Amino acid sequence: MVNEPTHAPLLSIVVPVYGVEAYLYQCLESIRADIPAGESDAVELIAVDDASPDGCGAMLRAYAGRDGVRVVHLSSNVGLGLARNAGLDVATGRYVWFVDSDDWLPPGSIAAVLDRLRQHQPDVLMLDHLRVHEDGRREVDASSHLLRGVPGVVRLADQPHLLRVQHTAWNKVVRRAFLDELELRFFPGWYEDIPFSHPLLIGAEKISVLDRVCYLYRQGRQGAxxxxxxxxxxxxxxxxxxxxxxxxxxxxxxxxxxxxxxxxxxxxxxxxxxxxxxxxxxxxxxxxxxxxxxxxxxxxxxxxxxxxxxxxxxxxxxxxxxxxxxxxxxxxxxxxxxxxxxxxxxxxxxxxxxxxxxxxxxxxxxxxxxxxxxxxxxxxxxxxxx
Known part of the structure; x- marks a missing residue:
């Protein structure tokens, strides 16, 4: 069962969940706590339980019904890509951001994202991130320098080096109607970001780059x-x-x-x-x-x-x-x-x-x-x- 929002938000954050009981609370709370005061109507959080075999399902049932939190429970495990699709199917926001459930957001990220979306109204908003190791060490990604100094709203033809930024879904906030225009969905199997992330940049008429760390990417988790x-x-x-x-x-x-x-x-x-x-x-x-x-x-x-x-x-x-x-x-x-x-x-x-x-x-x-x-x-x- 999915709780329906009373109006359309600006941003839907989709979190697919599987086998991350130790990390799920940190992820979800980093999102909920980061929604600015007065902006609760602008953001919806959709968590997709991909038939997780641990305690994630129970944790999500406890979250269901809280302000701005919607939960989808899948009857069988479908994998990361198809779980994202399930969240996308019920998302009502003008923009969608896929956040993985063992990662989390640093404070101020959502406010910065909302501000840039309203300012530039892009097809794709690209974000910077840090890698966070188990010992707490934070590391700049090898491609982060490619996000520096990109002015205003651009196309890939203007800034072709953007194609070499990490080709992941979670470092991009995407206009939902643009996804539909490109007929893009996630495919099953490993390496699912390959046929999704590159076409976003190739097809976009308006790319905005937020040169700010808005995502903390966990390293060294068992099962890598x-x-x-x-x-x-x-x-x-x-x-x-x-x-x-x-x-x-x-x-x-x-x-x-x-x-x-x-x-x-x-x-x-x-x-x-x-x-x-x-x-x-x-x-x-x-x-x-x-x-x-x-x-x-x-x-x-x-x-x-x-x-x-x-x-x-x-x-x-x-x-x-x-x-x-x-x-x-x-x-x-x-x-x-x-x-x-x-x-x-x-x-x-x-x-x-x-x-x-x-x-x-x-x-x-x-x-x-x-x-x-x-x-x-x-x-x-x-x-x-x-």
């Missing part, structure tokens, strides 16, 4: 993708196929396709290179799927090649040379261990330059790949790959 070896990492291929199909139909621009192609291959290389993602017996098959996508989607005019070791890996993928890639990966990791006196594992569970902050539980994912360049090697110069 970076520590989950699974064949479900192959879901990334289907998600990118959906993205590339959408771009080919809606925005067949060679420069855009080249940019997305580079991001896609770099993302795949993060996954295939991470010991905590793929069991060794799956790595070769994953690499050959990457090579297949390389051949299928390679732009006719080439694409901007990354520098350093990442660029070399791109070339090996282009040749489908698994043996050379495997040897390079091993040599690069040995060299990294020799350079670093401490353990090679990162705080987020990755290893070496293959780390990223993805996380998941067995039925839903938190997809947040690093899209800024993280490979600092100076072995090779950049260029355009044929």
């Amino acid at each position: 993708i970076t520590s989950t070896r699974s064949g479900r990492h192959f879901d990334a291929f289907g998600q990118y196929e959906r993205l590339m199909d959408w771009v080919a139909r809606k925005h067949p621009d060679e420069r855009l396709q080249a940019e997305l192609f580079e991001l896609m291959i770099s993302h795949y290389l993060v996954v295939v290179g991470n010991d905590d993602r793929l069991h060794p017996h799956l790595r070769r098959a994953f690499f050959h799927r990457v090579a297949e996508h390389y051949r299928r989607y390679l732009p006719a005019g080439g694409y901007p090649a990354p520098a350093g070791v990442t660029g070399l890996k791109h070339r090996l993928v282009g040749r489908g040379d698994w043996l050379a890639y495997s040897a390079l990966r091993q040599a690069h990791r040995v060299a990294g261990r020799l350079r670093r006196p401490g353990p090679t594992a990162s705080p987020d569970g990755g290893a070496g330059t293959d780390e990223d902050p993805n996380r998941a539980h067995p039925t839903t994912t938190r997809d947040a790949e690093p899209t800024a360049t993280t490979d600092r090697s100076d072995a090779l110069a950049g260029g355009r790959l044929p």
